[in-house]
Amino acid sequence: MTEPSNDKRHGGAIASATAAFDPNGAIGRKLKSFYDAVETEPVPDRLLDLLEKLDEAERRAESGS
Structure with a gap:
């Protein structure tokens, strides 16, 4: 079996993948x-409205515990 680094057929593909x-x-x-x-x-x-509603729900949960 040939080591991938020694296989000349795929050398360009590896270089292209690295460059990508x-x-x-x-x-x-x-x-x-x-x-x-x-x-x-x-x-x-x-x-922004959804984030404000989330903040409000978190504040209510913290004050209720």
Whole structure:
């Protein structure tokens, strides 16, 4: 059986897979640009309302115990 690191047929595939996970590679840069775009979007009012209701329920639970 041949060791994977010595198998010349798959050497390019391993290098490509490693490059795909490089945070400075093309995919990493694209993901960062998507993240940056989402990060600057405002939080929807509906989500803020739900979070406020959760906080209120937690306050009531703490004061009731």
